[in-house]
Amino acid sequence: MNKTESLFTLYPLVIGIIVISILVGFIISFITLYQKTQENFRAEKAHLQQELLKTEIEIKEQTLSDISRELHDNFGQMASLIKINLNMALAETPAAQSEKITESLTLVKQLIQDIKSLSVSLKGENLARFGLIEMIKRDLDRYRKIGDWQIYFNTSENLPKLEGATAIFLYRMSQEILNNSLKHANASEVRVNVTHSNHIFELEISDNGIGFDSAVHKIGSGLINLKDRSGMIDAKLIIESQAGQGTTIKIQKKV
Amino acid sequence: MNNFSYLGVVMTPRSFVQLTLLLLISIYCLLNFRKMSNAARLLSSVIFISLISECLARYMASAIGTTFPPYHFLIPILILLHGLLFRQFVYGGGTKLKLLMTIAISIVILSSIFYQGLMEFPFVQFSVLGLFSIVLSLAQFKEMLLNRSDLQLYRRTIFWYSAGNFIFYSILCFVFSIFHFLTPFWRAEFDWIYDLIFILNLILYLTYFIGIYVDVKTAKNGLNE
Numbered sequence: 001m002n003k004t005e006s007l008f009t010l011y012p013l014v015i016g017i018i019v020i021s022i023l024v025g026f027i028i029s030f031i032t033l034y035q036k037t038q039e040n041f042r043a044e045k046a047h048l049q050q051e052l053l054k055t056e057i058e059i060k061e062q063t064l065s066d067i068s069r070e071l072h073d074n075f076g077q078m079a080s081l082i083k084i085n086l087n088m089a090l091a092e093t094p095a096a097q098s099e100k101i102t103e104s105l106t107l108v109k110q111l112i113q114d115i116k117s118l119s120v121s122l123k124g125e126n127l128a129r130f131g132l133i134e135m136i137k138r139d140l141d142r143y144r145k146i147g148d149w150q151i152y153f154n155t156s157e158n159l160p161k162l163e164g165a166t167a168i169f170l171y172r173m174s175q176e177i178l179n180n181s182l183k184h185a186n187a188s189e190v191r192v193n194v195t196h197s198n199h200i201f202e203l204e205i206s207d208n209g210i211g212f213d214s215a216v217h218k219i220g221s222g223l224i225n226l227k228d229r230s231g232m233i234d235a236k237l238i239i240e241s242q243a244g245q246g247t248t249i250k251i252q253k254k255v
Numbered sequence: 256m257n258n259f260s261y262l263g264v265v266m267t268p269r270s271f272v273q274l275t276l277l278l279l280i281s282i283y284c285l286l287n288f289r290k291m292s293n294a295a296r297l298l299s300s301v302i303f304i305s306l307i308s309e310c311l312a313r314y315m316a317s318a319i320g321t322t323f324p325p326y327h328f329l330i331p332i333l334i335l336l337h338g339l340l341f342r343q344f345v346y347g348g349g350t351k352l353k354l355l356m357t358i359a360i361s362i363v364i365l366s367s368i369f370y371q372g373l374m375e376f377p378f379v380q381f382s383v384l385g386l387f388s389i390v391l392s393l394a395q396f397k398e399m400l401l402n403r404s405d406l407q408l409y410r411r412t413i414f415w416y417s418a419g420n421f422i423f424y425s426i427l428c429f430v431f432s433i434f435h436f437l438t439p440f441w442r443a444e445f446d447w448i449y450d451l452i453f454i455l456n457l458i459l460y461l462t463y464f465i466g467i468y469v470d471v472k473t474a475k476n477g478l479n480e
Contacts, residue, residue: 019429023422030396034408041403 053228061124061168068122071115079112117142121175127167133159133194136174140192149182149190156195160255169233170203170251173226177205177249180222185209185247201255206248211241226251269453270313276457277306280464287471294343295412295470298463301336304329305460323376327367330380331360334387337420341391344413345398359387382431385424392421410473412466419462423455 086105090098120126121139130138133155140151162170174192181187187209195202223239230237230251241247266274284291284299291299308329312322338356363380371377395417399408408414434448 015433016429019426023425027418027422030400031408034399037400037403038407041405045405 050232053232057169057172057229057232064122065124068119071122072119076112076115076119079108079115083108083112114142114145124168124171127171128163132162132167132171135171136192136194139175139178143178143182147182149188152189152191154191154193156197159194159196160201162201162253162255166233166235166253169229170235170253173229173251174203174205176222176226181205181207181209181247185211187246196255199254201253203251204248206246208246211243211246213241213243266313269449270309273453273456273460274306274309274313276460277302277309280460280467281306283464284467287467290471290474291467292343292412292470292474294340294416295467297336297340297343298412298416298467298470301333301340302460302463302467304332304336321374324373326377327373327380330377330384331363333384334359334363337384337388337391340416341395344395344416355387355390359383378431382428385428385431388420388424389428392417392424396421406473410469412470415462415466415469419459419466422462423459426455427452 083105086101086108090101090105093101117138120130121135121142127135137153140153143149144151178190178192181190185207187207189208191204191206193202193204195204226249227237233253235251235253238250238252239247240249280302281299284302288296288299308325311325315324316322334356338352341352362383363377366379366383367373367377371379395413399411399413399417404411430448430451
């Protein structure tokens with residue numbers, strides 16, 4: 001091989017190596033850029049999802065508030081009018097025939113009471129008035145009245161006063177969990193513990209219902225809701241359950 | 256490299272490996288054809304056409320002593336298929352793509368008729384196909400960045416297809432240009448160029464296969480693009 005031939009063999013090799021390096025460099029840069037773009041895309045999507053959830057919850061709160069007002073102003077008033085009419089009818093009815101009216105009066109009084117407590121429970125604004133613990137207590141009282149359940153409620157001392165979105169979210173989550181325990185899990189006993197230690201506020205609700213095996217069962221929409229809501233207030237959701245051994249749900253929020 | 260005869264067709268070990276790979280990928284494509292997206296079906300067509308063309312080339316090698324004629328027919332079909340694949344991946348291209356395809360196919364056909372006939376190796380035609388594919392690959396890379404997806408890069412057919420084409424045709428164009436330029440000085444070194452093109456072909460078919468494979472897998476999981 002003479003000098004010219006060697007040069008013509010060397011040049012393509014050098015240029016070839018440069019070309020391949022450029023190609024490899026291009027692909028690596030592209031992969032890096034794509035990963036960055038994808039990270040941004042995921043972050044934007046997560047943010048959008050949070051916003052969507054927030055709006056959904058705001059709409060839900062507004063709807064519940066409207067229903068609460070409707071219950072109080074319309075059904076409550078109607079029940080009060082029925083009560084007045086029954087009182088008037090009772091006054092005009094001989095004592096021997098008044099038994100049915102007295103019975104109806106008792107039922108209407110109970111109805112007014114139930115409408116009032118349901119109305120309070122639906123209206124998120126009442127949290128600011130009564131506080132989270134009082135609202136949970138009222139819900140538990142309502143459940144005790146309507147069903148044959150053993151419900152225990154314990155709170156530790158020096159609980160911080162939670163306000164705003166955190167209080168609303170925790171309250172709605174407690175309602176969802178209680179509803180699941182009493183209506184779907186066939187529980188006969190529910191324990192609600194609210195504690196506060198080391199700057200962690202914990203709401204724990206456990207029942208003796210049918211439970212589920214979290215390793216086998218897919219997470220349902222109710223639990224997904226709880227998970228999403230916990231995420232929105234930076235709270236930690238812990239679900240412990242086994243088939244036939246009840247369920248314990250803890251929500252821990254740093255305060 | 257020693258040639259050997261198989262079913263009366265002259266085969267080199269390189270072409271045997273290449274044909275076997277193409278045949279295996281084609282079988283996979285046929286078995287999964289119904290599960291694929293339209294893009295993967297078009298990509299499978301590239302594999303089928305390449306297999307047919309390689310078989311014909313081997314047959315021609317034994318019949319008339321050259322493998323070149325089938326490539327003259329393969330190249331315009333590949334330009335058409337790459338254009339259609341671009342439309343599938345990029346959802347458009349419109350007039351510009353049609354114009355580019357028309358120019359590329361016209362040059363290729365005219366070159367086969369007037370410049371490099373059927374019995375010559377189609378350098379110009381391959382170079383046009385190469386440039387066409389590189390341009391489309393770059394546009395597809397841009398599309399991947401602009402049209403963001405939840406899918407990871409390695410699970411996207413468009414990535415494997417574009418990366419395969421980009422690497423293969425870039426190196427091929429480079430090799431062809433130096434090959435053309437250095438032919439008078441370089442006769443002793445020809446073999447490694449064939450080896451390189453053979454390896455590049457295997458890489459290209461493998462990237463196509465991965466692209467089709469991820470398409471079938473993502474379709475099974477309901478994650479298609």
